[in-house]
Amino acid sequence: MGDIELKGRRYIVVGILGIALVAAVATAAAFAYRWMAGTATVAPATEAQGAACTGFYSSAAETGITLPVAGTNYDAPTYGNYTIQVTTGAPTCQWTVNNTTYTLYDSITLNLPLTVGAWYIKDVYGFGYNGTANESPVYVTLKVEEPMVNVTTAKLILYLTNGTTISYAGALDLTASNTLTLQLQPGEAIQLDLLVETAQAGTYTFKVGFYASQTAEQPR
């Protein structure tokens, strides 16, 4: 075998290695690096203001609360010895009047023992906005996030109250994805009524998001 031939083979190997190296250089990532940092400063419920001081309450459960009467039937019997049960979530806004602390909750879970047919639960719970008169109104958008299926009718019916007057404010069909927006002035509240009509025994669930904002923009 001649030297040239040997060398030629070496060239080929070297050549292949060289191509591989070049390819390695060409596919390596080059990053344009940017950054975003966030700091969530979570104020305690006692410092909540504006839209943050909206939430669920029952004036029957929190006697003397400085918001309109609402949620008077949170523990009402439905039939027989069965009663409605409401589980509250985390306090989201708290304030103290004459050494008594009142709380708005970020969520509630209703447990409704019903029977086949139609049921109407009046003023099962309240949703209020605790603020001073000079504060801006808040917009509350109710959004059905998990519809109640396989029922004949299911509605969340809203009555707006300022403690003196009460007026019908709309109804949210819980059987489909719907939204409904209304405005709360400081010190106002919504009384929440429920209508459920079923043709079969069973367990039926739903979930509604309440989005409170200083602006009228709708949540996604």
Next chain:
Amino acid sequence: MRASPAPLIAIVLLMGIVASSASFAVRGLSGEALVSGPVVWLRPAYPPGANESTSTYGTIGEAVINATTGLFLTHRSAIYYNDFSSDPFATGSLRAVTCQWTWNSSLGAVSIEANQTTYSLGGECVAVANASIYNYTAAGHAVYIGYLVWRSPFAGGAVFGFFDTVYLNESIINYMYTAGLGFETLSGRTGDNVYETLFYYDDVNYWTLLNYTSIGTSNLTEYNYLSYVASKLDTSTRELEVHSHGYTTETSIRGRYRFYPSLAGMGWYTNTTSVTGEVYYDNLVITVDHPVWLVNVTGLLPGWTVYLYNSTGGLVASATADSSGVAVLSVAPPLVDLYSSPGYRSGFIIVNATLTVKDEYNRTVISQEFPVVVGGDLYTLEAYNYTIFYVESNSTTPFTARLSAQDYNCSETYLRLYLVNTTGVETSPLVIPVEGPPILESGSITMTPSANETAGEIRLMLVSKGYCYITVKLEYTFSSWRTTGWDTIRLATGG
């Protein structure tokens, strides 16, 4: 070198986005309905004329009602009535037995000149109806006579006159009872001396006064006052009575004065032929076994009221039903001054009349026109009145129930729904009337389910000349209406 404006525009846009962006305080409501079988449900009662069904475990009930309802003339006691709108002598409806009677076409009335008398029938001018009453009197029935009467001013001094009803038996010897108003005219228009009188007459013994009552000075017979005379002869009890404007005089007929009259009619008697004037008679009615001055309406609920209107809408009479559901209307006219109301003739015969029934809430149940209402008539409100559903429950605790109307489309229909519990207590009704505001909710009642799950019933009263579709909720609560359950009832009729 000038800087590009693009970065500035981007900054402004970013600021705009920041300014209009929303932050939301998110809250959540979740619920879980644990639905069991029905606690209160409906069971069809299957009343007559109803096609009923239930669904969804008895929480929905439907009933289609097919029934004939309304206000009907169920009995006419009159064997004769005539408003003399046409010549009754020409048609043979009225026969002048004595004296000269005429028909006044402009007044639509029968008249007789006041100075007339006769040598027969003791001087009584008599006109009788073309209707035999013998079969009734001989069988012991009561026969009533009624008519309207008025007179013109009389001239010729004081006059004795009699507006009589007459029961006559024409034969070789004539027998007659007269029951009427006797009067002595007084000067001016401030009343006459008036009596109610009952006489017996026969061709042999002539007149026998059976009884009388002095009414005193009264306008009952004064000129140009529309008055009336009515009477009753009951051959089983042997009573003879005369009625006029609240006055009644009666007698028990003794044996020697008893006979069975075959004819009935009107009479005029005067003691003088020197008088000038005219006596007018109208709306002659003869009835059997029912007073000619009364019209009965049955089938009502206690407290309901019946109104009788004449053809021009004038109220003739009204009456409220008693505890047995009977309203008794007086169709005898009031004493009417004909100078004020010259055409007033609403008595005993009401042509083109309307009967209107109103419930205890003054809502119209039915308004029905009739070609003629005659004294002695019996009208019946035929309503559909049944339990349509039973209310059942498996609850061991009592509940409160009521009915509420959701939507309805009704015409010419009176619908009344109410609840009754097992102890017989009734709620006030839900009412959809023909006229007047509806009552959309019944009263409430406590229902305690029995061992066989019966808790109560739903009753329907329906009077319809049209149609009605209605959806009603049977609402119930175990919590003083803090929570409310309901069953749905759909009713349909007519259409």
